Amino acid sequence: MYLEVLKTAFEKLTEHAEFDPERLKSLSREEALRSFVYQQLRPLLFRDEMSRYIRLFAWESAHPSRIFLKFMATNTVSYLTTAVDIVRRFLPQGTQKRVALCVAIWLMGQCGVFVRNRELFAQEPFSITADEQFTDELTELVTRLAIGGLLHASAAA
Numbered sequence: 001m002y003l004e005v006l007k008t009a010f011e012k013l014t015e016h017a018e019f020d021p022e023r024l025k026s027l028s029r030e031e032a033l034r035s036f037v038y039q040q041l042r043p044l045l046f047r048d049e050m051s052r053y054i055r056l057f058a059w060e061s062a063h064p065s066r067i068f069l070k071f072m073a074t075n076t077v078s079y080l081t082t083a084v085d086i087v088r089r090f091l092p093q094g095t096q097k098r099v100a101l102c103v104a105i106w107l108m109g110q111c112g113v114f115v116r117n118r119e120l121f122a123q124e125p126f127s128i129t130a131d132e133q134f135t136d137e138l139t140e141l142v143t144r145l146a147i148g149g150l151l152h153a154s155a156a157a
Contacts, residue, residue, distance in 0.1 A: 006060075006071045009053035013043060014079065021082040029089035033150075034143045036086050040111030041139055044118055044130040058116040083108060090150035103150070110142050 024032045043054050060068040083104035084097070091100060114121065114130075121128040128134060 002065075002067050003071055006056070006068060007075060009056055010071075010075060012049070013053050013057075021078060021085075024082060024086065029086065030143075030147060032086050032089070033146060034139065036083065037107070037111060037143045037146065038135070038139045040108060041114065041135050041142070043115045044135050044138075045132065054115055054118075061112075061116070080104060087150065090147070091153065103153070107146055110146070114138065 024035055027035060046054065064072075080101075084100045087103045087107065088095065088100045091103075118130050120126070122130065
């Protein structure tokens, strides 16, 4: 039953984040990256039911249950594959898949820390209001930092 809860939560989160891998493929690499980052940060704007789903995944990320590990192995492949595909567009041809995977996980982590800790960051000493403006500004910042890092990594390879 818990596996079904995780599936429902993931479906709702990706649906509300407007996750569309095919649309991302049609964009320039920079726009695809920006859109993916925004999709990662959109849950900052969610309240109520979505907040519960986010907390569920945050808890499981910190203390993964066997059911969660099974879920991750079988249900998030397309999401992670999309992240890897975007990252690979910045890396030299022939870059090891493992490198692209690690960079994709890093990219998702840059966004996830804000989403998982939204309530903490709303308190002192941070006092961050996670509204549309903040989410847009954070999307631009994370995207610029990621592009700079990816281009630097590409030049060093």
